[in-house]
Amino acid sequence: MKNPLPFKVFAACALGLLMILPGAHAREPRQVAVLEVAPETPQLRLELPGRVVAPGTVGIRTEEEGRLLSVAVEAxxxxxxxxxxxxxxxxxxRASLDKAIANRKQAEMDLKRQLELRKSHVATEDEVTRARTALQVAQAEEAVLRTRIARTRIRAPFAGSVVRRMAEPGTVLGARDDLLLLQPATGLRVETWIPVQLLPLARQARWTLQDAAGQPLGTARLEFGEPAAAAESQTVHIRLLPGKSLSLAPGSRIAIGMSVTAPAGIWLPLSAIGEDSQGRHVMIVDAGKARRVAVETGPTISGKMLVSRGLQPGTRVIIRGLGGLHEGDAVRIHEEDGHE
Structure with missing residues (x-):
C-alpha cells in the first residue's frame, strides 16, 4: 500500500496557497447610509431661560437734616x-415757616402803609423802596422754607424697584445721607446665555420675550454678546434691549425665543463629520468605495454643521456605518436619505 503522507502534504499546501491568493477571502462590502447633499437654509428656534436686569442702581439721599419719621417701602x-x-x-x-409767613404779612402791611403815605407826600420814595425790598425778602424766605419742608417728603425721582433700605425710622440724618437704593424701571434689559457658535447669527436673529406665565412681552434686539469668563463653558453672555418698557422687577424670570435663518449652504449631521490630526473630513461614496474628503466647516445649528468648502451638491456623503470604515473599503448603500 502506498504511503498517503505525500498526498496529504500536497493537499495542505494547495489549501494554504488558495487562502493567500487575491480574492480568496474578499471582504464583504460595508453597508452604509448616505445623504446626497444639496444647499439648504435651516431654520432654528431656541427657547432660552433669561432674567430681567437693570443697567445700574441709583442712591436716594436726604436733602434735609432731621429725624427719619418713616420709610414707606421695603426691598x-x-x-x-x-x-x-x-x-x-x-x-x-414748620415753626420757621410760621414765623416767615408772619414776617411776610407784616412786610405787606408796611409796604401798603408806605404807599398810602407817599400819596400824602409823607413817605419818601426811598422809604417805599425799602418797604418793597423787605417784602421781597420775606416772600423769598417763606418760599425757601416751603421748599425745604417739601424736601422732607422724599419721593421717587423715577419708576423703579427698591434694592435696599439704608436707614431706619428714628435715625437722625444729615443732609445728603444715604436712604434708599433704587433700580430704574426704564432701561431694563434681559440677559441669557447661548452656545458660542451661535454668536455670529445672534444679530440676525429675531428675539421674542414672554413672562413666567407665558404672556408675550414683545420683541427685543441684541445689545451685546461677550464670551463667558469660563472658556470651557463655550457659551456667550447675551444682553437684549426690549422693544418696549417691561413692567417686571429686576431679577424676574423670563422666557426668550431666538429664531434664526441660517446661511444657505451644505449642512451635514454632526455624526458625518470626523476629525483627526489632518483636520475635519467626511467619507463619501466614490465608485463603490469609501473616499476621505477634507472639508472646512462653519457654525453648528440644531445638530448640523455647515460645510463651507470641500463638497459639491450631489455628492453622496456617508452618514451612518462609519465605525471602522477606512478609505478604499468597498461599500454598499443600503439606505439613502433624501435632502432634509
Whole structure:
C-alpha cells in the first residue's frame, strides 16, 4: 500500500496557497447610509431661560437734616415716579415757616402803609423802596422754607424697584445721607446665555420675550454678546434691549425665543463629520468605495454643521456605518436619505 503522507502534504499546501491568493477571502462590502447633499437654509428656534436686569442702581439721599419719621417701602417693592418713599421730621421747619409767613404779612402791611403815605407826600420814595425790598425778602424766605419742608417728603425721582433700605425710622440724618437704593424701571434689559457658535447669527436673529406665565412681552434686539469668563463653558453672555418698557422687577424670570435663518449652504449631521490630526473630513461614496474628503466647516445649528468648502451638491456623503470604515473599503448603500 502506498504511503498517503505525500498526498496529504500536497493537499495542505494547495489549501494554504488558495487562502493567500487575491480574492480568496474578499471582504464583504460595508453597508452604509448616505445623504446626497444639496444647499439648504435651516431654520432654528431656541427657547432660552433669561432674567430681567437693570443697567445700574441709583442712591436716594436726604436733602434735609432731621429725624427719619418713616420709610414707606421695603426691598423689592416697585415704586412709581413721585411716590412718597420716606418722611423727615419737619417740626422745626414748620415753626420757621410760621414765623416767615408772619414776617411776610407784616412786610405787606408796611409796604401798603408806605404807599398810602407817599400819596400824602409823607413817605419818601426811598422809604417805599425799602418797604418793597423787605417784602421781597420775606416772600423769598417763606418760599425757601416751603421748599425745604417739601424736601422732607422724599419721593421717587423715577419708576423703579427698591434694592435696599439704608436707614431706619428714628435715625437722625444729615443732609445728603444715604436712604434708599433704587433700580430704574426704564432701561431694563434681559440677559441669557447661548452656545458660542451661535454668536455670529445672534444679530440676525429675531428675539421674542414672554413672562413666567407665558404672556408675550414683545420683541427685543441684541445689545451685546461677550464670551463667558469660563472658556470651557463655550457659551456667550447675551444682553437684549426690549422693544418696549417691561413692567417686571429686576431679577424676574423670563422666557426668550431666538429664531434664526441660517446661511444657505451644505449642512451635514454632526455624526458625518470626523476629525483627526489632518483636520475635519467626511467619507463619501466614490465608485463603490469609501473616499476621505477634507472639508472646512462653519457654525453648528440644531445638530448640523455647515460645510463651507470641500463638497459639491450631489455628492453622496456617508452618514451612518462609519465605525471602522477606512478609505478604499468597498461599500454598499443600503439606505439613502433624501435632502432634509
Amino acid at each position: 423689592g417693592d416697585r415704586v412709581d415716579a413721585g411716590e412718597e418713599l420716606a418722611r423727615i421730621d419737619d417740626t422745626l421747619l
